Amino acid sequence: MNWSDRSKAIVIVQLDTGQELGMVRFDQTGIEGPSEMTYSLPAPPSVLDLDFDGFADVVYIGDLGGQVWKWDLSEVGEDTDSNGLVDNWTAGVLFRTDPESMPDGSEHYRSFFFQPNATLNSGELILAFGSGERTNLRYPGDATRNENNRFYVVQDPEPTGALAFASTFSESDLTDITGLDDDPDPTDSGFYFTTPDAEKFLTSPLIFAGFVITTSYLPDFVGADICSQAGRSSLYIFDVFTGVGYFAGAGVSGDDARQTDLGDGAPTEPRISISPTGDQMYIQTSSGRLIQLPPPPRNQPPASIIYWKQNF
Numbered sequence: 001m002n003w004s005d006r007s008k009a010i011v012i013v014q015l016d017t018g019q020e021l022g023m024v025r026f027d028q029t030g031i032e033g034p035s036e037m038t039y040s041l042p043a044p045p046s047v048l049d050l051d052f053d054g055f056a057d058v059v060y061i062g063d064l065g066g067q068v069w070k071w072d073l074s075e076v077g078e079d080t081d082s083n084g085l086v087d088n089w090t091a092g093v094l095f096r097t098d099p100e101s102m103p104d105g106s107e108h109y110r111s112f113f114f115q116p117n118a119t120l121n122s123g124e125l126i127l128a129f130g131s132g133e134r135t136n137l138r139y140p141g142d143a144t145r146n147e148n149n150r151f152y153v154v155q156d157p158e159p160t161g162a163l164a165f166a167s168t169f170s171e172s173d174l175t176d177i178t179g180l181d182d183d184p185d186p187t188d189s190g191f192y193f194t195t196p197d198a199e200k201f202l203t204s205p206l207i208f209a210g211f212v213i214t215t216s217y218l219p220d221f222v223g224a225d226i227c228s229q230a231g232r233s234s235l236y237i238f239d240v241f242t243g244v245g246y247f248a249g250a251g252v253s254g255d256d257a258r259q260t261d262l263g264d265g266a267p268t269e270p271r272i273s274i275s276p277t278g279d280q281m282y283i284q285t286s287s288g289r290l291i292q293l294p295p296p297p298r299n300q301p302p303a304s305i306i307y308w309k310q311n312f
Helices: 254-258
Strands: 009-013 020-025 046-048 058-062 067-072 091-096 117-121 124-130 150-156 190-194 206-208 211-218 232-239 259-264 271-273 280-284 290-293
Touching: 046 117, 091 150, 117 206, 124 211, 150 211, 232 254, 254 259
Parallel strands: none
Antiparallel strands: 009 020, 046 058, 058 067, 067 091, 117 124, 124 150, 150 190, 206 211, 211 232, 232 259, 271 280, 280 290
């Protein structure tokens, strides 16, 4: 079977009829679609309503080639060529990482298997996402190459409109805070930090109370039977605006302040239960443990009932 890039696409489908309403699809010529859409799109899309009017404004989705795509849906859709698809919704690459050349001549990509999460800060959109070898959990890394996974926090100053695709960001637009307590450059477009060899981000992150919450997995290479290798999980919590670690304290700073060990097993993504009596965060591991932790505290009052109706 010959390889084809034609299947690479993002599609909007009308739920009740199955009709395709909009599509961004690879086109080698770059005329009817982006020629850079040559990598698989395994991540679910993040669909955001920025003005809270009940209609989607922008979609973000990562691919296996280290790219994060953006699709601007903010304009009222128009089908100007009568082919049944909206054609005034623009798409492009928001963020791109360069692959690392490996000793065997291959290219290693920082792949995004999971959707980015987002938050608004005074009207500015901030995205958080991490890379990891989801299809190769035992990938050990290469000490001679800088192909290590990263976690990125990227600002999108113009999510929609005429300037939405004025720039494609890369690592050079961000500050590397690996080993630092925080992001020292207030003029950059975000920050990132690098994990040790073999450590992978394998779940969708959360943004809660101004903090990024995510988990990672470090495989155990002892023994040949992958079923007997538990590996270890870590929980990362850090300020989405500055990168300051949630666990900072006496004698704890830098990267150590951003993470804590969860023990054996691969992790699920964190889930948070909000309650008037106290919020709780839950993470389960493949070793069968259910971990319960308090999440970062919210500044606003605890959750309470805002609507109630009794039927007789």
